[in-house]
Amino acid sequence: MKGEYVMKKIAIGGGQGFWGDSPDAALHMLRHADIQYMACDYLAELTMSIMAKQQLKDPGKGYAPDFVTRILKEGGKEAWEKGIRILTNAGGMNITGCVEAIRQWADSAGMKGYKVGYVTGDSIKEKIPQLLKEGWTFPNFDYDGDFNEIVDKIYNCNAYIGHESIKECLKQGADVVITGRAADSALFLAPFAHEFGWAEDDWDNLARGIMAGHLLECGGQGAGGNYMYDWRGVPRMDELGFPIAEITEDTFEITKAPDCGGVICEQSCKEQFLYEVLDPANYMTPDVNVDISQATITQVGPDRVRIGNVRGKQRPDKLKLCVGYHKGWKTVSMLSFAWPDAYEKAQYCADVIMKKMAKRGMKADDIHISYIGVNSLHLNVADMSEESLKNLNECVLRIAVFSEDKSECAKIIPEISPMQLNGPPGASFFGGRAHVQEVMALWPTYVPRDALDIQAHILEV
Amino acid sequence: MTKIFLNDIAHGRSGDKGDTSNVCVYARKPEYYKIIEREVTPEALHAHFGDMVKGEIIRYDVPSLGGFNFVMKHALGGGATMSLRLDSLGKSMGSAVMRMKINVTDEELAEINNV
Structure with missing residues (x-):
């Protein structure tokens, strides 16, 4: 060199x-x-x-x-x-x-x-009771709320x-x-x-x-x-x-x-x-x-x-702590429609399903209806002009339901496929019946560094 | 004055932290930086999104990179874990920002069309 x-x-x-x-x-x-x-x-x-x-x-x-x-x-x-x-x-x-x-x-x-x-x-899930006793409150830095209300529903707690x-x-x-x-x-x-x-x-x-x-x-x-x-x-x-x-x-x-x-x-x-x-x-x-x-x-x-x-x-001086906890349940159901008037048919079908669900007494905590191919991604800012909708080749109705009660969420599941025979023309059901899925939520918070006992280990093969 | 899509002069990427959507927006050419700086204010972006973004919008200017970082709170319908939206992670929020209509002067338009 x-x-x-x-x-x-x-x-x-x-x-x-x-x-x-x-x-x-x-x-x-x-x-x-x-x-x-x-x-x-x-x-x-x-x-x-x-x-x-x-x-x-x-x-x-x-x-x-x-x-x-x-x-x-x-x-x-x-x-x-x-x-x-x-x-x-x-x-x-x-x-x-x-x-x-x-x-x-x-x-x-x-x-x-x-x-x-x-x-x-x-992973400090097992240390939570002690930290709470010591007066640590785990404030949520995105939303208001009391950590004590989720403490029994925690899946994981990782710094x-x-x-x-x-x-x-x-x-x-x-x-x-x-x-x-x-x-x-x-x-x-x-x-x-x-x-x-x-x-x-x-x-x-x-x-x-x-x-x-x-x-x-x-x-x-x-x-x-x-x-x-x-x-x-x-x-x-x-x-x-x-x-x-x-x-x-x-x-x-x-x-x-x-x-x-x-x-x-x-x-x-x-x-x-x-x-x-x-x-x-x-x-x-x-x-x-x-x-x-x-x-x-x-x-x-x-x-x-x-x-x-x-x-x-x-x-x-504090570490970010990610707490995952059980929040509730959701179902996502879909039905597809074709030209002509694909979007109008999908909308009409959504109305029919929602009327049926009202009669079934479904108690949802949140319902989100969107139309794949139209506005399911861009929502408010999607182009909803008559011109862009009138010759739509196809459109998929998507209904997502959230409830803290699993049985309420499940009520919509059997109501979707019958729309093929009982709804607006050409409804096509795909992908099988929806399943109730668990909804987990995150509680973003902090923890003092000294609450952790981080250890490095070596294992030789 | 003419209205164009922000997409004509900018590029960027969206990401998520909980219910917060983070979209960076860069000028496609250095001379477009001042147009974005003038047109894409937090207020204008909030008007663009309406109630789709429920929380505050903050803009961070990074002139050394020719871009901006937009932080939009309560923007993802509850965030990855809870959102009922198809795009729960807000992967398409970047293009949703690019869909914003902005005003450009005739001189600016000539410059843009000259590309």
Whole structure:
């Protein structure tokens, strides 16, 4: 190297954007990209409640098994051999269950010495009575309401935890790290903080790591998926690559693996950059309060942009707590209608059904009627002009009913299919009878940091 | 003055946090930033949505990126978990914002049509 100083560069790939995402880009990345880490996000706001419910029925469930069956089984051994370390919040509500599935897989794959790191302590449901006793009120930061009224209906109670314990697992040599409700971006920050030795109050650097995570945590959305600017121009969407973040002490760039589809450009990054951020000057995470209100995004090469001017401020002293609880029940029923007068027939049919339900004495707490093909997405702002409706080819009536009482919700179910014979002409019933579905709600609140006992563990195969 | 769709000069993406819809809106060309700044005020957006957005609308300006972040509270019919809407996550709120009609001057229109 003739004494030339080569700046340390760490590259992390985003492998999954949600529970149910395609594994294609993650596997392509593991095989073809020059990365040292890959992080896979599985948890959306409601996912923990769904997992908690699954675990109640079957104690072996409650995590995202796809991480083991679709990512590790297909690409985990190759990643290990190459030294690519993987981080994920796939542990969900059953971290040890996920770890055990990984141990079994690694064991059967002959990967002796494979180190599984995992982080426990984000789930604090059992601590609620004590915290209430101590005077913590769990105020809902979206709506008014008294936490005591939902306390008996809680499915899960998870704090969004930061990167520190994930970093600890990496320090102890973990090849894969499993967490529960770690903040999505913390999975990405941890490797950077570990590699560069960033202090826990190095706010500007922590903010860079968080924004790298933010641009990667939604997978394909960071590389031309869900891309309003020029969706037609995205190359090879069927082989969409997911984004990769490369960070040095001085630079922060986003790119993607070689030989895959997708696009990394100023506009594609911008669409993801402010996605779900709320106040750009105060993007709160457990690790740092991020300020991107002066940030810049610049194209610096083909499928490569540079992010600048990301700043950080002191982290919040409380952690966001996500409480999922039982709210009630809903049914969704649909019927389709064709030209001529498709929309008018659907409307007429909705009236007929509602009159029948009034006679049945259905007590709904909320009813939402919309017309797929007309206004079910844009609602108030849909074009309802006579011109746009008169030659409609088809229209689907959709009736959604919510009730706290399951039996009230169920009353509408048998009334839909008879409309094929007893309603306006051409009604077509599809998809089978509706089912009553449970409605879960979220109670967004805060919890003091010291209410948690976060622990990092290592299991060696 | 002519009315055009915001969609003609902007792009963006919608996301959700509970019952809050977050839509970022970027100027397709730097010169369109000032038009969006003038036309897409929180009040104008509220008038566009009517009671579909029940809470407050806040606009955050991010000139360094040529865009704006709109935070609309109580905008998703209760949010992902509770909403009875087909689009409970508000994935189409981005295009619903782009559907807003905005006023442009003749000079601005000439500039837009020149593309």
